[in-house]
Amino acid sequence: MEALECIFTKREIREFKAKEVPEHIIFKILEAGRLAGSAKNRQPWDFILIKDKRRLYELSNFGRYAQHMREAYFAIVIVRSNDYVHDPFDAGRAAQNMMLAAHALGVGSCPITLHDEEKAKKYLGVPEEKRIQVCLDFGYPLAIKRKGKVIRKPLEQILHSEKW
Ligand SMILES: Cc1cc2nc3c(=O)[nH]c(=O)nc-3n(C[C@H](O)[C@H](O)[C@H](O)COP(=O)(O)O)c2cc1C
Incomplete structure (x- = not known):
């Protein structure tokens, strides 16, 4: 897929097929995270890969809107350092x-937000x-809802020219 098409068509998927995601695909997704740039190249992240069905279920209990993780093929928890102002941005x-x-x-x-972060930790x-x-959950999409329709603020509402 072309880069711009990829950015413009990414929608959140919360319904997944019960279909295996091959290891080499999971590896590429992890690599994409590993290769992200970060402030001072600190790479302030660790990734926890979770594939076990029971663990996906149990982890979902730490978020308020995390039920869809139970149907996901895998999840990746993005853990970050907490000692530099740009750590959250880099993790993002x-x-x-x-x-x-x-x-x-x-x-x-x-x-997915794990609202009960301490228990999740x-x-x-x-x-x-x-x-x-x-936390991010992944799987082959069952359905892409609102396909092509993006609910976002219009550019003229958020774009400031030269100053606020
Ligand atoms: C930091 C962050 C936390 C989020 N937490 C949740 C969550 O706990 N559960 C969930 O279903 N979606 C969560 N979302 C997804 C947002 O609801 C979604 O990005 C937004 O509604 C836009 O969706 P769309 O791209 O499908 O239009 C989160 C998104 C971000 C960026």
Whole structure:
């Protein structure tokens, strides 16, 4: 898929087929995250790959809108350092890279907030000093809802020319 088409057509996918995502595809998605740029090239992230069905189910209990993770083929939890102002931005770059790479490969995804972060950290064994930025779930899309229709603020509402 061409890069611009990939960016313009990425929609969140919350319904997944019960179909295996091959290892080499998962690897490419992880690579896309690993290769993201970051402030001072600190790469302040770790990725936790979860494929086990029971663990996907249990992890979903730490988010309020995470039920769709139970049907996903896999999830990646983006863990980040908590000692530099740009750490959240960098973690977001890795996350978006992964989701766009997945989309280019025909794999749907959605970001998930693990609202009960402390419990999620304990469950995953994440070191105390780290933060969970976001969890992403992945799988082949069952259906692409609102295909082609993007609900976003119009550019004239958010674009400021030369100054605010
Ligand atoms: C940081 C972040 C956290 C999100 N958390 C959730 C979530 O917990 N559950 C969920 O279903 N979607 C979650 N989303 C997805 C948003 O709802 C989605 O990006 C937005 O509604 C746009 O969707 P669209 O691209 O399909 O129009 C999250 C998105 C971001 C960027």
